Amino acid sequence: MTGDADATRIAVTGAGGRMGREVIEAAAAREDVAVGLAVNRTPTDPVAGVDVADAARLGDLLADAGGDAHADVLVDFTGPESAVEYAETAAEAGVAIVTGTTGFDAGETARLRAASEAVPLLRASNFARGVAALRRAVREAVAAVPGYDVEVTETHHDGKRDAPSGTARTLLDDVAGVREELAGSDALDRRVHGREGDAPRSPGEIGVHARRAGDVTGEHEVLLAGNRETLSLTHRAGDRGVFAEGALDAAAWLAGRDPGWYEFDDVLGEGRDAGAATAEDAAR
Numbered sequence: 262m263t264g265d266a267d268a269t270r271i272a273v274t275g276a277g278g279r280m281g282r283e284v285i286e287a288a289a290a291r292e293d294v295a296v297g298l299a300v301n302r303t304p305t306d307p308v309a310g311v312d313v314a315d316a317a318r319l320g321d322l323l324a325d326a327g328g329d330a331h332a333d334v335l336v337d338f339t340g341p342e343s344a345v346e347y348a349e350t351a352a353e354a355g356v357a358i359v360t361g362t363t364g365f366d367a368g369e370t371a372r373l374r375a376a377s378e379a380v381p382l383l384r385a386s387n388f389a390r391g392v393a394a395l396r397r398a399v400r401e402a403v404a405a406v407p408g409y410d411v412e413v414t415e416t417h418h419d420g421k422r423d424a425p426s427g428t429a430r431t432l433l434d435d436v437a438g439v440r441e442e443l444a445g446s447d448a449l450d451r452r453v454h455g456r457e458g459d460a461p462r463s464p465g466e467i468g469v470h471a472r473r474a475g476d477v478t479g480e481h482e483v484l485l486a487g488n489r490e491t492l493s494l495t496h497r498a499g500d501r502g503v504f505a506e507g508a509l510d511a512a513a514w515l516a517g518r519d520p521g522w523y524e525f526d527d528v529l530g531e532g533r534d535a536g537a538a539t540a541e542d543a544a545r
């Protein structure tokens with residue numbers, strides 16, 4: 262194990278992936294968290310000096326509460342199927358869960374919800390503090406100019422699987438949530454992905470555009486336009502360390518909390534009722 266004896270001990274899944282590696286490397290530089298266990302589906306060399314075990318052994322390793330591999334919080338950045346399986350395994354072992362995985366469908370989200378009845382579970386589609394600020398700015402902007410057209414564009418590296426990104430889906434839910442608050446059941450929320458064809462934009466449409474190119478870490482733009490003006494709100498992640506640090510902040514914050522569903526805003530002090538159902542329950 263790395264780090265201080267009083268540190269929150271984490272188990273990292275997907276340790277061989279882009280984010281898993283980043284989390285282990287970021288943890289090595291901190292004193293408040295320590296990596297107790299790292300696992301990967303396929304054999305992986307040690308990451309930042311941490312041995313990587315076979316993910317099939319996760320349940321046994323987590324259940325060994327007195328062992329070296331014991332963890333307080335599982336930190337997961339993998340894929341939706343594995344994230345749900347790992348979360349269920351962690352819940353069975355009484356280990357809290359932070360997942361940054363994106364692309365969950367409604368059934369998978371329901372299984373995460375069920376796991377959160379046994380242990381604290383925090384899910385966030387983006388652990389950058391700037392994205393938390395972007396979300397607040399977007400909600401405020403949509404409320405201020407509710408009739409303006411909205412287009413959401415995200416750009417990511419060529420290795421990303423899910424499209425649109427989890428963050429884009431969160432932003433779309435934020436826009437829809439504000440419109441619903443303002444217009445009730447009359448609110449229009451028709452998402453048009455990668456527009457093509459021969460028709461003008463229809464009222465209430467929200468354009469969604471996913472670009473995949475090179476090694477772009479992650480960019481999200483929300484464009485509002487109307488009344489002879491445009492407003493563009495954009496976040497660009499400089500590197501994956503931004504996400505890893507946010508996830509580790511979340512893990513340190515989550516350890517020892519009551520079972521339930523938590524979001525990154527709770528860590529940042531912007532939280533809603535931890536048990537409340539939110540638009541984020543939509544597939545992501």
Ligand SMILES: NC(=O)C1=CN([C@@H]2O[C@H](COP(=O)(O)OP(=O)(O)OC[C@H]3O[C@@H](n4cnc5c(N)ncnc54)[C@H](OP(=O)(O)O)[C@@H]3O)[C@@H](O)[C@H]2O)C=CC1
Nearest residue numbers: 275278279280302303338339340343361363386387388504
């Ligand atoms: N919330 C946030 O702030 C962020 C979220 N993400 C999300 O994190 C996730 C991972 O991203 P990234 O690290 O770039 O992806 P990578 O493809 O680099 O890594 C994925 C990791 O997950 C493992 N994995 C994938 N599918 C499975 C499966 N079915 N069973 C077991 N293990 C599996 C891979 O194992 P193997 O090596 O065996 O293939 C690998 O270790 C994505 O959903 C992404 O959108 C990414 C960045 C920030």
Ligand SMILES: O=C(O)C1=N[C@H](C(=O)O)C[C@H](O)C1
Nearest residue numbers: 363386387421426427428479
């Ligand atoms: O896969 C990625 O890389 C990222 N995924 C997250 C998402 O889907 O929004 C967050 C970030 O944009 C990077």
